[in-house]
Amino acid sequence: MAINNDRPIPTQSVGAQFHDNARMSMRDVNIFYGDKQAIFDVSLDIGQNEVMAMIGPSGCGKSTFLRSLNRMNDTIEGCRVVGDIAMDGQDLYDSKLDVVELRARVGMVFQKPNPFPKSIYDNVAYGPKIHGLAESRVDLDEIVESSLRKASLWNEVKDRLHQPGTGLSGGQQQRLCIARAIAVNPEVILMDEPCSALDPIATAKIEELIEELSENFTIAIVTHSMQQAARVSHRTAYFHLGRLIEVNPTEQVFTMPEHELTEGYITGRFG
Amino acid sequence: MENLTFENHIASVFDEELEEIRSDLMNMGGQVEQQLEDAVRAICDADSQLAEQVIQRDGKVDKMELAIDEACVLVIARRQPAASDLRLVVAVTRAVADLERIGDEAKKIAKHALELTESGPSPMGYTEVRHLAQSVSQILRNSLDAFARFDADAALVTLEQDKQIDMDYKTALRELVTYMMEDPRSIGRVMSIMWVVRSLERIGDHAKNLCEQVVFIVKGKDIRHSDGH
Numbered sequence: 214m215a216i217n218n219d220r221p222i223p224t225q226s227v228g229a230q231f232h233d234n235a236r237m238s239m240r241d242v243n244i245f246y247g248d249k250q251a252i253f254d255v256s257l258d259i260g261q262n263e264v265m266a267m268i269g270p271s272g273c274g275k276s277t278f279l280r281s282l283n284r285m286n287d288t289i290e291g292c293r294v295v296g297d298i299a300m301d302g303q304d305l306y307d308s309k310l311d312v313v314e315l316r317a318r319v320g321m322v323f324q325k326p327n328p329f330p331k332s333i334y335d336n337v338a339y340g341p342k343i344h345g346l347a348e349s350r351v352d353l354d355e356i357v358e359s360s361l362r363k364a365s366l367w368n369e370v371k372d373r374l375h376q377p378g379t380g381l382s383g384g385q386q387q388r389l390c391i392a393r394a395i396a397v398n399p400e401v402i403l404m405d406e407p408c409s410a411l412d413p414i415a416t417a418k419i420e421e422l423i424e425e426l427s428e429n430f431t432i433a434i435v436t437h438s439m440q441q442a443a444r445v446s447h448r449t450a451y452f453h454l455g456r457l458i459e460v461n462p463t464e465q466v467f468t469m470p471e472h473e474l475t476e477g478y479i480t481g482r483f484g
Numbered sequence: 485m486e487n488l489t490f491e492n493h494i495a496s497v498f499d500e501e502l503e504e505i506r507s508d509l510m511n512m513g514g515q516v517e518q519q520l521e522d523a524v525r526a527i528c529d530a531d532s533q534l535a536e537q538v539i540q541r542d543g544k545v546d547k548m549e550l551a552i553d554e555a556c557v558l559v560i561a562r563r564q565p566a567a568s569d570l571r572l573v574v575a576v577t578r579a580v581a582d583l584e585r586i587g588d589e590a591k592k593i594a595k596h597a598l599e600l601t602e603s604g605p606s607p608m609g610y611t612e613v614r615h616l617a618q619s620v621s622q623i624l625r626n627s628l629d630a631f632a633r634f635d636a637d638a639a640l641v642t643l644e645q646d647k648q649i650d651m652d653y654k655t656a657l658r659e660l661v662t663y664m665m666e667d668p669r670s671i672g673r674v675m676s677i678m679w680v681v682r683s684l685e686r687i688g689d690h691a692k693n694l695c696e697q698v699v700f701i702v703k704g705k706d707i708r709h710s711d712g713h
């Protein structure tokens with residue numbers, strides 16, 4: 214479809230931004246790095262047990278927006294988040310909120326698998342320990358096992374739990390990081406291009422895992438692979454130059470997007 | 485999203501592949517139109533040679549269908565088309581199936597033309613054939629035009645013409661039945677003519693399907709089996 218490049222970028226998103234059963238609600242979010250604005254007026258709901266994919270050209274602000282959902286941006290010098298971001302109705306930017314606890318409830322998996330330089334067991338056990346989720350060694354063992362199972366890694370590592378996590382393959386390391394996030398009982402898992410360092414088979418395993426995880430968790434995933442968004446997500450949000458252009462059910466976005474900028478991006482056209 | 489074009493892909497080969505599929509489809513449409521025209525002319529002019537040609541050329545139409553279908557499969561495998569690109573490719577694979585069936589119907593008409601010429605000249609039923617063939621050629625032409633221009637509005641208008649064809653078809657059947665009752669010796673002949681008008685009516689249906697695919701490409705709506713059409 215022809216892309217009209219002269220058309221101004223809309224200030225209003227099109228599609229279905231809102232959700233009846235929202236776990237996270239973002240309203241009029243603007244994010245700045247110093248004087249430079251990276252996100253403009255984004256309003257969006259992420260539903261309970263929903264997999265929300267965020268796509269768009271690189272530099273459009275996907276990671277910036279994702280990081281605002283668990284206040285990862287707080288760690289970036291000069292980064293300022295304005296607007297409302299709430300989980301289950303609770304304001305996440307409330308000054309009284311415990312950020313460490315928030316990051317357990319809203320876990321994050323990064324592009325490069327980043328296990329701690331510790332054993333597989335300790336990688337998973339670390340979070341539950343500091344959050345006091347285990348009362349005994351037996352409890353902890355149980356959390357470690359169930360987290361590794363949920364991350365589809367248990368069978369591959371059960372005989373070498375005390376070997377370093379960094380000795381695993383890239384795909385296994387990524388699943389270990391997912392197990393680590395799961396271990397602290399999060400409600401939401403954020404993933405920023407979790408497969409971009411993985412081969413196709415490891416990628417397929419993570420994608421299958423995302424599908425399973427969505428039964429228990431709400432997931433927001435940033436991906437540069439449109440096919441991946443099409444495969445794993447329920448709704449897809451398209452970002453362009455810091456604005457949320459369109460949010461719609463994934464099957465609609467990939468067959469009949471509402472906005473021509475979305476169309477241009479997913480069909481691989483200039484724009 | 486009104487002016488639909490299949491250009492400006494970052495991978496320019498993709499543009500070429502889609503353009504080739506589109507132009508091959510239009511070629512096939514032209515070929516099928518010719519087959520229909522010749523088959524009808526073979527009947528009305530009692531031209532058995534022309535009828536033979538139509539029968540022979542049907543193989544070419546079948547080959548075109550296979551080639552275009554294969555090109556579509558390759559594009560899907562290679563490019564994983566999305567949105568309007570995906571709708572185009574899917575619509576083309578459906579459209580070639582309809583064109584191929586139109587080709588088959590034209591071939592059937594040509595076969596009846598051979599039978600009719602063998603049984604000697606008689607003008608009985610030709611008016612009905614000519615009349616119906618004219619509307620059917622028109623709807624086919626219009627639907628191919630709508631496809632070529634990705635004109636959903638024209639496609640929707642053309643869709644409606646099929647209703648007239650269905651009515652003309654029923655009228656023709658009634659006329660033909662009257663002929664048989666008036667002159668029982670003509671039954672064999674008129675039965676052939678009945679098969680011909682039946683084929684023409686089917687071609688109208690396939691042309692209607694082409695229009696539905698144009699609407700699908702442009703508007704993303706699948707209007708097959710929906711009420712009113």
Ligand SMILES: Nc1ncnc2c1ncn2[C@@H]1O[C@H](COP(=O)(O)OP(=O)(O)O)[C@@H](O)[C@H]1O
Binds near residue numbers: 246270277
């Ligand atoms: N730490 C930072 N400091 C300053 N600018 C940044 C920082 N991180 C990202 N940006 C800028 O914000 C914009 C959005 O970046 P990012 O969120 O990383 O985009 P994406 O994830 O979509 O590729 C870009 O223009 C980028 O240069």
Ligand SMILES: [Mg+2]
Binds near residue numbers: 275276277405
């Ligand atoms: Mg990023």
